[in-house]
Amino acid sequence: MSHHVLLAGTSASLAGRLAAHRLAAPDRPSLLLLLAARSRPTAPGPDTATLRTFVLDSAPGTAPDDPGDRLRVLRLDPDALAGALAAETADEVWCVTPGLDPDPVRAACADSAVAGALLAALPALRTARYVHVGPSGAEGKDRAAPPRPYRELERATVESCLAHGAAWRVLRTPPVIDAAAPLLGECPAGPHHLLGALCSVRSEITDRVPDWFQHHPLRVAGLGGRGLPLLPAGRAAEWLWDAAGPPGLPDGFATLPQPVPTPLEELLPRAGAVYGIDLRPVTGRDGFTAAERLLDLRLDLVRSAAVRFGGSAADGAAEALSVAAQWELFGAVRENQDRAATQTPPQGPTRTVEVAGAPLTLFEVGTARTADQAPLVLINALGQGHGFLDRLARRLAAHRRVVSWQVRGTDPDLPPWDIDHQLDDLRAVLGLTGADRFHLVGWCTGAKIATAYQRRRPGDVASLVFLNATFKQDGLWGGMDTPYERNLEAVCRALARRPEKAERMVGLLAPGSAGGGEKTGPGQDAGVLGVLSQALAEEVRRPFLAPEKLLRYARQLVDLWTLDTAQQAPAVEVPVLFVGSEFDAISSPARARAAARCFPDARYAELAGAGHYAPHDRSAPVAELITEFVRAPERITREVAHPEIRWGVEAPGQEHNPAREAAS
Known part of the structure; x- marks a missing residue:
């Protein structure tokens, strides 16, 4: 039977x-x-x-x-x-x-x-x-x-x-x-x-x-x-x-009997060798580089799970795994990690539609799990290509339908493209999805566009997510600019007055090296974590390749800075998630924290050791934050509590970090 x-x-x-x-x-x-x-x-x-x-x-x-x-x-x-x-x-x-x-x-x-x-x-x-x-x-x-x-x-x-x-x-x-x-x-x-x-x-x-x-x-x-x-x-x-x-x-x-533990001082150098990393145990953290501090944070969960030596041996403890078996097992795990990394969905198809009498390119990947599941709509930064968001979109596609488009306005065959044109493009993209509600995810300048759209059509928007957001605004939050923002503003306003200078300024502010080792605050040096990813080397120069592109980009930014997001924010009634970065040398994290206080239902997460291009460099934790937030915004700070994520809008160093507190 x-x-x-x-x-x-x-x-x-x-x-x-x-x-x-x-x-x-x-x-x-x-x-x-x-x-x-x-x-x-x-x-x-x-x-x-x-x-x-x-x-x-x-x-x-x-x-x-x-x-x-x-x-x-x-x-x-x-x-x-x-x-x-x-x-x-x-x-x-x-x-x-x-x-x-x-x-x-x-x-x-x-x-x-x-x-x-x-x-x-x-x-x-x-x-x-x-x-x-x-x-x-x-x-x-x-x-x-x-x-x-x-x-x-x-x-x-x-x-x-x-x-x-x-x-x-x-x-x-x-x-x-x-x-x-x-x-x-x-x-x-x-x-x-x-x-x-x-x-x-x-x-x-x-x-x-x-x-x-x-x-x-x-x-x-x-x-x-x-x-x-x-x-x-x-x-x-x-x-x-x-x-x-x-x-x-x-x-x-x-x-079950627990195997005799292998000392971490032996285990880490052995595991490091499998990954081609020379790991050296030390007694203190003085002088740690940004890369060492990032690894130290990610090892918090390892230390909390480790067994302390010096107590009485447990009855029935099993024999420890041999050194040879450890090498073999670690190597097999790494091989499968590499295989798993290639299993993210491929870059989605593109299609071109006509909007406002000119072609607009859409990027789509993933599918909705249920018929009523709201899509994620990624709003790119002004003047930028989709390469910055491609990794993030493919990770998100395992859970949701993801839609984006090539932001317009820097090409010479279009008329001047101001904020209202950007909002019209967003509305057209949303209409093409066939859905009724959306989660808007704005990167950099896309955060202000997302907020403005939510105020224009609040019933369309289920939630807002702001990634490395810039909320630069005329007459507000002065003194919070990064050095890059100060230089960029000077160039943009100069071009607004004297457009004939565009020829001389082409390439002057391409941020390919803006984060490379740049100090972003007292005692803060990003080191290798501030170097631009090689995959983005061409993307960052897109708005700076030709005088006409640079001039149109400058005019878009000057126009965006007039948008009063601080006045709009208190009326935003949907949940809002800010994701910032410790080493963002492009958009001011201090200004983003100040802006977060203006939204009634906002929470702020800062990624330790990350920079402005976190959607690309840290696509995995950023995708996890977005996915868990749109699923259950009220539980996000409890359910995503990694040691490298600092929750809150307090002054730097005072953020609430549940994982750190639990480990201590």
Whole structure:
């Protein structure tokens, strides 16, 4: 008789490997795997075909039949799980909620939604046996216990199973490391945070200076007396399968043994070598460069997940992963990180339409998840090409339909193109989408255009997002200009008075080197993080290539500075997200913070170590901020709490940083 099993979880890695073990069991069950995980822009989750292949490839041994005939796979949002369960029955249910999302608050929310839906459906499922898998936490000062919601889930599991007469087992597992995790859209706590930090810092720096790491080591502090347990996911799944035991096993709890931790002082240089980074442990952070401070921030989660040495050894600790196995596993993770990086959607198609008697180029990528899902409309900076926003658009496309267009007004075949013309172009683009409401995302000068449009047609706009916004305005917020803004204003106003000077000023202010090592404040030096990405070398010169282009660009800016956004902002009733950068040497972060205080429902996030081109250089965290904001603006500061993101509009150094506070 077939044994019908339902396995639902938030981790494709662990749930998939457990499904493989259950599928290969002698009773030859039919199995439904429900991956209930919300895909993130930083790491899009697998589709059902990829997950199915992963499960079948992970099955231990060989089966006499085709196990694929007994496997169904569904992938859905955690909030949709209850509806999917309504049509199912299962003799045996596995709930796999190990808290693997990099953000602990978001992880707890998703895991609670999955476990709650399964427990609520127990009577209708007619389940005889229930297995709950969650994160472990040993008693004692040397180990950190999991967040309280996970212990509450365990209590709810036991109570529900007792109430409905189902046999139960509660299993606890330490964080795992899985070479397949990058391809499955996961970054489990501990080892993967380490490898993810190294991968992201290396990518961000070599995008600017490809051979930089051949000449520059990175110092790392705060490693002494700490280590990371390395538990391969395949081994964890095997142990969990054994701990669940046969159907007749008495109800109860079981905790997997945690491997003996490997000291971070040994682990980091080894992992760094895999990424071509010379990592050097030091005792203090004095004199850290911007690049070293960025890596230090991204390693905060690693230090918080590490085990302190010096306490009593845990009973039943497993043998540490060998050095040779570490090299092999780290190399496999990096290889799959590189593969995953190529899996973002390709650049979307372009189409040209006629608007106001002249051609207008549209860029579109992604699709709406539901018929009523509002598109994201990216508003580029005046005079700029789409290259600045291409990476961001492709990351956002995994979750939403994304629309943009080539801003107009610097080409000599058009009449003068003022603010009203820009707003008309935006209205035409929105009309071409066929949607009724939109989330407007304005970069640089696009923020003022987005605000003006919201005041013109408030019913069209669901929310506003401002990226590295410039709110420069005649007669307001004086003294907040960056050096670049002061120079640009002088040139633009001079050209407005004496247009014949355009010939002499071409190329004078192309900001290709404006951020390169430029000091943006007392003691602040961006170093290599201020060097322009090589991919943007041509894009930044677009408005400065010819006298006529420069003249028209200058007139557009002078016109934009007359727009009174401060007067418009208090009437904006939709949620607003500001995203600024610590090292923005083009648009004043101080002015953006001042502008944020004018909007009734605004929140401000600053990216540590980032510059003006953060939508390109930091496309992953920027896309995550946008995606989570438009999904649930009221929860954004809790659900996106990375150490490199500082929340608030307070003076520099006083920002609220939930992740930092939690780690301390």
